[in-house]
Amino acid sequence: MPKTKEQCEEIREKMKNKITEGAINYFAKNGYAGTRISQLSKYIGIGQGTLYNYFSSKEELFTEILKKLELQNKIGFENLAKVQIDAASKIKLISKSMIEEIENKTITAYSFVLNIRMIEEGTMDNTFTTSYKDTPTKMLRDIILQGQREGSVINGDDNELADYYWSVVHTLALMNVNSKENKTIELNWLNRILLKDR
């Protein structure tokens, strides 16, 4: 009895997710150049060939991952942007959320690390890198401007400040995700990147 089309679709979808999630972790840990397909597939728990049933090459897999992460980020941040509170609270909310992601080594944390890697691996066309950073940066810029009006955020170009903040978050992710110890990051430190004391 042949499998129905729906069953096949479902199986494929499931496997694709399994691969993507495993690959995000693995790439984040080892980088693009440092990732061996043989190791990656063992890590995911599938045969090497299986991987190629879903992605035509190592590079395509990597690219798809970045696309997926970008999408996730977009969705996560759009919700936050709508809330109607003062900038300082928003920043505290974001920082808290970021630290949680990092400490729990969620997929978002891995995505930060991957993002750093993208900056480094200049070879790959970084269309995704930039677009990837777009949503969070834009959103944060607006909050920074709001905060500067409200007097809670330090002076400086909103764009550069936003970049700076995200850089720090990304690095924190990098430092934690790849180390075995679980460093605690003090929420206050991260807040102070943007917020004035008191």
Add this chain to the structure above:
Amino acid sequence: MPKTKEQCEEIREKMKNKITEGAINYFAKNGYAGTRISQLSKYIGIGQGTLYNYFSSKEELFTEILKKLELQNKIGFENLAKVQIDAASKIKLISKSMIEEIENKTITAYSFVLNIRMIEEGTMDNTFTTSYKDTPTKMLRDIILQGQREGSVINGDDNELADYYWSVVHTLALMNVNSKENKTIELNWLNRILLKDR
């Protein structure tokens, strides 16, 4: 006219430096796994074989580079440690110096980037990584403790704060060294990582 031993030594030394400097840049840009010996030697402007007259393997070259950078760092910071001024001034001095290095994309800036890469590429035995970070971190810890006594530095574990500060410096290096635009980093932002407002 056979060359004297000294001349030979000098020539060797010169070539070795040429290789090392080129390799620092290249490794910083491409990481260890992402660096191909063929590309690297072309980048330096020598034959592949030549490289192996000076270093017995890719890994040895990398290791030597890290040693060299560590040494440089040690020397730079030891001098600073002896100065007899208040912690806030020391921190401002360090921050200023770091930003200069980064903006001028000096070898030190590259060393920061390389250091991040070391953290990522967990494969390599990180004896050097840790020892490399040692001197600056230790020195900064002392300054932080001094600053906390003096009331100029924010509260928190000295070790973690030092780590945090260096993380940010490293990130700034990463963001600048590998990008074509020359972002200006505001000195004040970096100081605020450790120093209280006012």
Add this chain to the structure above:
Amino acid sequence: MPKTKEQCEEIREKMKNKITEGAINYFAKNGYAGTRISQLSKYIGIGQGTLYNYFSSKEELFTEILKKLELQNKIGFENLAKVQIDAASKIKLISKSMIEEIENKTITAYSFVLNIRMIEEGTMDNTFTTSYKDTPTKMLRDIILQGQREGSVINGDDNELADYYWSVVHTLALMNVNSKENKTIELNWLNRILLKDR
């Protein structure tokens, strides 16, 4: 309503034929080494697994095809051998029939192409190749000898002449079967391979 044994047999037989016929075309077009099971099964319009319900391996499928074609050829030619007419007429009959097969791209035409491929792909044990060529060659040899006695066929070793004739037929098949344009082959040209002018 369970199917009767006969019905089952019939269904199996039908599917087996479907596979064999498709495979003859596909192998003729792409050769043994150039044929991918995945492509072949898509071409036939079945699942990959289905193929393995009928043939235990790619090689077995290929072998079965050769057997089948040999059989067909044998039958076709045995009838011709019995007819009681002069050699020239027989040759003209054969040539006409061959050209028809080729121009209509029948299964026999494909079998010619497959046969050429067999000669090329020296890897496979050629028990079948030789036995496959046997019947037509033997039959033609007899006709050639008859024709040489009758004065209608050119001089030369009967074996080699027969080989030569079949070679030409095979090539004509190759040239036509795999090209989109439909070249007309002049009957006279083929006859002249063996027959003297007038």
Add this chain to the structure above:
Amino acid sequence: MPKTKEQCEEIREKMKNKITEGAINYFAKNGYAGTRISQLSKYIGIGQGTLYNYFSSKEELFTEILKKLELQNKIGFENLAKVQIDAASKIKLISKSMIEEIENKTITAYSFVLNIRMIEEGTMDNTFTTSYKDTPTKMLRDIILQGQREGSVINGDDNELADYYWSVVHTLALMNVNSKENKTIELNWLNRILLKDR
């Protein structure tokens, strides 16, 4: 002491020829799909990597070979075209030359076989196939027309006759090059493809 540029060029030229010649034989024997790079390089007597220092892929190697053969053919035939003799003599000259090539299994003979393979392997863009056949076919067409005026060549479309003649030559090459026995091909048989008896 570095090698001079000329030495390098020479070495590379030599090796490229070695590879190309070996590959022509091997591809002719085994076809494109049937050729394993590992086997081919062993057959040539070089490392696998060496091959990739000269050709970027299996396909490029194959393509380059076809180009090379086309060139050779062009040169060989252009000379013949200029001779001022009757068509029958020209055809006899060509046939004699072809049979010699085939019996001695020269590179030209292999090129015929490769050409057949090209026709078969329809996947590959056959720009070369057609251009490859061009020169000989054109030249022969002129001779055929001349011969038909002179009354020595059989009737029929010059283009199709030329194609037919080359088909037979190609087949003869195929039959001989890949078999161990050295079949003798009677010159007369080949001449009769085009020439009337007497």
Add this chain to the structure above:
DNA sequence: CATGAATGAGTATTCATTCAT
């Protein structure tokens, strides 16, 4: 010493075959 061509162990990718549904 400097070079870059040659090498083969290692890595990415393909494909005949298996197997759960």
Add this chain to the structure above:
DNA sequence: TATGAATGAATACTCATTCAT
């Protein structure tokens, strides 16, 4: 029985290292 997803052995290709010149 039919299916196509999963597999890993086989294959194409890469790259650190060697070595003749």
